Amino acid sequence: MHDDYLTNPKTYMALEQLFIDAFMKIISTRKNQEEYTAPFYRTTYNNGQPFGDANPIFSARNAKRKKIIRIIIDEDESEISTAYKNTEHGFETIVFGGISNLPELIASLDKWAKQP
Template sequence: MHDDYLTNPSTYMVLEQLFLDAFIKTISEYNNQEEYTAPFYRTTYNNGQSFGDANPIFSARNAKRKKIIRIIIDEDENEISTAYKNTEHGVETIVFGGVSNLPELIAFLDNWTKQP
């Protein structure tokens, strides 16, 4: 369904919105929206056009807890993998997966927001 995300800007926007909607739903349940910045990483050129490469498809930062999440969709991935990186803004969790992993990626994002 979302397999053409790299060539179809409409599909790409749907994917971005899917993650943003899931994120907003989760943080709204805990009434801690003010702690977060999403998207955290810039994903557009100066003219506003999207990079469209899904790196990241979604990002967020919790300044209070000093943590960041970056979700990357890669067309060659069919499993989820994670990496961690120390940054000046906190510990960044980088999650890789493919379009076939969307439910798992959304679940990972949900769990990330609930972790201290």
């Protein structure tokens, strides 16, 4: 369904929205919703055109806990992998996967939001 995300702007926007909707659903049950900024990283050029490269397809930050998640979709990935790094904005979790891993990528948002 989302296989043409790199060549079809409508598919790309739908994919971004899929992650935004999933994240909003995840945090809607929490009492600390105001701590989150999503998307956190800017994914457009100055003229408003989206980068469209899915790096990241979604990002969020919890300002109080100083943690960030970045979801990157790579067309060559068929498995989920995770990397971590300290940034000036907080501790970042970077989750990589392919289109075939959408359920796992979305599940990583829930796992991240539940971490202290």
